[in-house]
Amino acid sequence: MASRGKLVIVFAPSGSGKGTLIEHVKNHFKDKVVFPVSYTTRQIRPGEKEGDVYHFVSAEDFKEKINEEFFLEWAEYSGNLYGTPRDEITKHIEAGDLVLREVEIQGANSISRLMPKEDLISIYIDAGSWEDLRRRIEARAPLSGEELELRRRRFEKEILFKDEADFVISNKDGELESAQKHIIEIIENLQ
């Protein structure tokens, strides 16, 4: 019988370059790692495809799925709902696959609480201090003082996960290449 697989959760504060790293992992491992599709109520963005990273659903459909206990975990983030489908993840772990999903902090905390320890690996992407992140966020798009303060407060909570994660990947300015190597190495060692 094949040995059990694992769920790898990748967690990173906003602005830490997680999207680029995950894209790299997807291209590198192609069919070797499963990337489950989450559900969200947020609007689809230009360039995104339904069923690629997310299934885009109405709040009504999402709530129905909550009631049906369809999600392993779900959370509200910036006014939208996000959830990981339970069955897809357990099915792949039982089949011996490596499953990788990025989640925000509530999802990371719930999954750490809910999943058996031996089924789970957590990775924290460390892009530095709040000041470093603020610079990156502001370079991407101007934000109001209020929105920045919201992000700062969120960051204070998010950074607490760093001490709990199994692996911390440093992805400060200029470290993208070494961060890419590091995440590939971690996943290769799990296979």
Ligand code: 5GP
């Ligand atoms: P975005 O809207 O920018 O794609 O994602 C917003 C946040 O939602 C990110 O921090 C992302 O990691 C998180 N996220 C994406 N999918 C899920 C999920 O299935 N569950 C939870 N809890 N968070 C998710």
